[in-house]
Amino acid sequence: MTTALTVVSDGSTLPAALGPDLAAAIDLAKAEKAASTRKAYGTDFRLFKAWCDTKGVSALPASPETVAAYIATEAQTAKPSTISRRVAAIKYAHKLAGIQSPTDAEGVKATMRGIRRTFGGARNKKAPAVAAKMLGMVATAPDSLAGLRDRALLLLGFGGAFRRSELVALDVADIAETETGLLVAIRGSKTDQERQGETIAIARGDIACPVKALRAWLDAAGIEAGPIFRPVDKGGTVRCSRLTCRSVANIVKAYAARAGFDAGTFSGHSLRSGFLTSAAGKGASIFKMMDVSRHKSVDTLRGYVRDAELFKDHAGAGLL
Numbered sequence: 001m002t003t004a005l006t007v008v009s010d011g012s013t014l015p016a017a018l019g020p021d022l023a024a025a026i027d028l029a030k031a032e033k034a035a036s037t038r039k040a041y042g043t044d045f046r047l048f049k050a051w052c053d054t055k056g057v058s059a060l061p062a063s064p065e066t067v068a069a070y071i072a073t074e075a076q077t078a079k080p081s082t083i084s085r086r087v088a089a090i091k092y093a094h095k096l097a098g099i100q101s102p103t104d105a106e107g108v109k110a111t112m113r114g115i116r117r118t119f120g121g122a123r124n125k126k127a128p129a130v131a132a133k134m135l136g137m138v139a140t141a142p143d144s145l146a147g148l149r150d151r152a153l154l155l156l157g158f159g160g161a162f163r164r165s166e167l168v169a170l171d172v173a174d175i176a177e178t179e180t181g182l183l184v185a186i187r188g189s190k191t192d193q194e195r196q197g198e199t200i201a202i203a204r205g206d207i208a209c210p211v212k213a214l215r216a217w218l219d220a221a222g223i224e225a226g227p228i229f230r231p232v233d234k235g236g237t238v239r240c241s242r243l244t245c246r247s248v249a250n251i252v253k254a255y256a257a258r259a260g261f262d263a264g265t266f267s268g269h270s271l272r273s274g275f276l277t278s279a280a281g282k283g284a285s286i287f288k289m290m291d292v293s294r295h296k297s298v299d300t301l302r303g304y305v306r307d308a309e310l311f312k313d314h315a316g317a318g319l320l
Contacts, residue, residue: 036165036245044089060093064105071108075115083115127265129252129274130281134158138208140258145220146232150251152217153229155210157248157271159202160184161293164245164268170228172218180204182211186294200292276301280308 045059048070052059057066067090071083078086087103094101102108129137134154141151157167159182166186176183182202204211218228227242249268256270257263272293279289286301295301 040085041089041092044086045093048086048090060097061099062090062094062102064102064107067102067105067108068111071111071115075119080116080119084112087112126267126270126273127256127261128277129154129158129256129266129270131158131274131278133256133259133261134274135208136259137255137261138213140255145236145238148213148217148220149229149232150255151208152210152213153243153248153251154255154271155205155208155213156182156202157252157268158275159205159210160200161272161275161289163272164248167248167271168227168229168243168245172223172225172228175214175228177211177215182214198294200294202292273304276304277308280305 048062049059051070051073052062052066055066055069057063059066067087071087074083074086087108091101091103094103138151138154141147141154153167156162160167169187170184174185174187176185180201181204183199184202185197185199187197202210214228218224221230221232221238223230223238226240229243229248231239231241231243231247233239245268248271252268252270253263253266256266276289276293279292280286280301286298286305289295289301289304290298293301
């Protein structure tokens, strides 16, 4: 009896009967990455493959020389951070295919170091929506369904130091209101890829309260279950779907502009960085900040504390 064989990406063969199970295994392997990361990697690898097709070279497997030439070309128009992500996408595609990655070659690494040295690797940091700015932003929210949603989204996003993906993933069942604030269950996040889940507390506010803002939105929209933050069409109808991560960024930028700030310096991350910068400025314990932000490393948070205390006890104070 002859056993049917299937050729896999590295050129070897496997029994065809393994096909469905192998496909399932590949899908599970991909699930180790967040959906947003998989989407970005997919786009990056398609761009690499398109470039390889124009050059008549293989994208999978790719040679170190091909990758080095590609990123050198990309350096003329793309940021070093973008190129680093594309290298990571190429590496991940080879990893999933069971092929040794060309990105591990010293020639590729040296080219990447040269790109950072030549074109600069400093990150373009977005402005934090610190507490004072946040109050100014939410004060401009119109008295409409969309305005109530936006106010709740901004205040909850700030009060919980949420990432965009975490914010749009929230369901009504994830929220429990208490006398002192909200208990919010986060089912999965960038630092919780295995979705073990974590619960954080969000304090009530004296001037702009996340708890009251959220309740006002849910009551007005008639939302009792399912996604919390949803699109509202021009007719004022609340849809059943979730807002996207891009929608969060657009809302933050729009309200920054309404409040008279430079919208181009704000992003969805401004909510998270705004909370951390504001908390550090008030002298909050870095460990208490971690309770809310769920950072795994103290070193990551030190940057926010340093930014908030740049002029505190400054060495040059009083010298001139």
